[in-house]
Amino acid sequence: MACVVVAGLTISPRAHAFMDEAHAAIMEAVAGHVEDGFTIREEYWKGELESGGKKLIRHQLFRGNEYWFWLATSLPGCEIKLEVYDAEGVPVTLERATNGTVRGVRVTPAQTASYYILVQISRPSGEQSTNPPVQLIDWALVYGYR
Secondary structure: OOOEEEOOEEEOHHHHHHHHHHHHHHHHHOHHHHHOOOEEOOOOEEEEEOOOOEEEEEEEEOOOOOEEEEEEOOOOOOEEEEEEEOOOOOEOOOEEEEEOOEEEEEEOOOOOEEEEEEEEEEOOHHHOOOOOOOOOEEEEEEEEEO
16 A cells, blocks of 8 residues: 655555545435435545544535534544534534434524534543554544535
8 A cells, every 4th residue: 555645744545545434424324414405515624633632614604504514533432522603602503413423513504604613523431541652533524505
């Protein structure tokens, strides 16, 4: 297996495979939402976090639309936190859902503006040891709207 080196970063094909697994899990879990009229965006966010690490994503949402955001990782048993906030830091999540290892939140923005999506993933409680080197946890975030 070859590794790709981009601007001094080494990216192994295995890391991409795991992120693709997280994305695939989401796409399988959201099939019912498509039947309910949601358009699932082809673009999505993905990355890796240390256990307990947070990622804040700014995204424009439009008043009058209903949104679902879905987050998954390929590592089973992780604690996943997904929340959407307005510009003042007030949570705007209306509903939460879980489908296997996929977490989702529903949002209907009161106004067109930038909103902030918080992604946080922690390893299962029994795996918090620091003896092995810190391993990054992959994640993927997809959204749909109607």
